[in-house]
Amino acid sequence: MSHSRRERTESDSNTVLSALGNKYSAEILCAAGSPKSAQALSEDIKIPIATCYRRIEELVDAGLLTCEGRQLSEEGRRTNIYRRTLDEIEVDFSDTEPQYSQKRRTEAKNRLHDQLHE
Template identity: 80%
Template sequence: MSRGGWTEQADGEPDALLSALGSKYSAEILCAAGTPKSAQALSEDIEIPIATCYRRIEELVDAGLLECEGRQLSTEGRRTNIYRRTLDEIEVDFSCEQPQFSQKRRTEAKNQLEDQLEH
């Protein structure tokens, strides 16, 4: 079902999604990941320990809210994963027996535009 760019989320477990969204720093990571960033960059941007950042990234990836876009070389010459959020907005409806989620997924066109503006 779609309404004004919103789609009902059919995949994913509601408990996993709510848990990932409810974890400390998850919202900050999602906000910071509008453009592709490494875990180290996300950790520095929102000023959280790198181990915590990696745990939150794993939860967000498992919930389908963040995805690995590829790998790049770090300044130390190591290959690092680069992450970007998969959606811009999410709506949760608690009026049913189980929470229902609607989301506005990011389009590839929007990703490309933001990448161009970043450079």
């Protein structure tokens, strides 16, 4: 799959780079290769749930994580399920402003991943 490139505003780049620069963001993205709730992500990477929710919000705002739907938790509450939207991101600092390109995850890859990990 090729890297997708689109015109990005300085604000887009700043949002993405800021989200990636926060503590635990990379760990959340790594753990969210398959659909997971905030609680599961928090437990997987051993961070407080409040911190996990803040990072999730930043990653969703930056377009790096998406809410794939809702499911019932063990306590019977409806919870959002998240998955990362990309597999790779490359940052280029050679210009006056950082530029990035990303390798997006396809629906086909998500379905295959889900089938292999059921």
